[in-house]
Amino acid sequence: MTTTASIQATVPEISAEDRASRLAKAGSAWAGRIDAKRSNAHLNYAVEGAGAGSVATTVRAGQHSFIVDEPAALAGDDAGTSPVEYALGALAGCQVVVYRLYAQQLGIPFDDIVIKAEADLDAARLFGADESVRAGFSEVRLDIELSGPATSERYDELREVVDAHCPVLDIFQNPTPVRTTVTRV
Numbered sequence: 001m002t003t004t005a006s007i008q009a010t011v012p013e014i015s016a017e018d019r020a021s022r023l024a025k026a027g028s029a030w031a032g033r034i035d036a037k038r039s040n041a042h043l044n045y046a047v048e049g050a051g052a053g054s055v056a057t058t059v060r061a062g063q064h065s066f067i068v069d070e071p072a073a074l075a076g077d078d079a080g081t082s083p084v085e086y087a088l089g090a091l092a093g094c095q096v097v098v099y100r101l102y103a104q105q106l107g108i109p110f111d112d113i114v115i116k117a118e119a120d121l122d123a124a125r126l127f128g129a130d131e132s133v134r135a136g137f138s139e140v141r142l143d144i145e146l147s148g149p150a151t152s153e154r155y156d157e158l159r160e161v162v163d164a165h166c167p168v169l170d171i172f173q174n175p176t177p178v179r180t181t182v183t184r185v
Contacts, residue, residue: 069082088119
């Protein structure tokens, strides 16, 4: 099992029992809210980004902020993770949440989870050299490592449920309408 403990310094440790309790409590609370009023499930997310440096963006998301930048080869200062890496990170992060949520609901235990997300991108479209290729990823590959007592068949069952319910995976797999406006100030 790959470890990412070195980057988790700001994430509090939690026992498996506490995690299970929190997941069960959240699932129950959301089920109650949605049963009471279907529109309670409608969430809205917003971030704000402002240009900085050469091509960097400072992003504010609720009470959190982060820097998005590019490496020098793409005119950046490498002051933060690239936009496409954040997209892959969002996918990996959402997968972890949904794996934990549905493992709890389905009674499919696992000890640890590590998700590797890898994608291919042809930069020719980005630089206007070839309009026939996609500007985005041509393929995304997810490698999910689960350690625990369940069988491979149970983990395959869990993967199918996660694939059907992960919001960020859905964004990657299905076209999402996007409206863009430009305002001169």
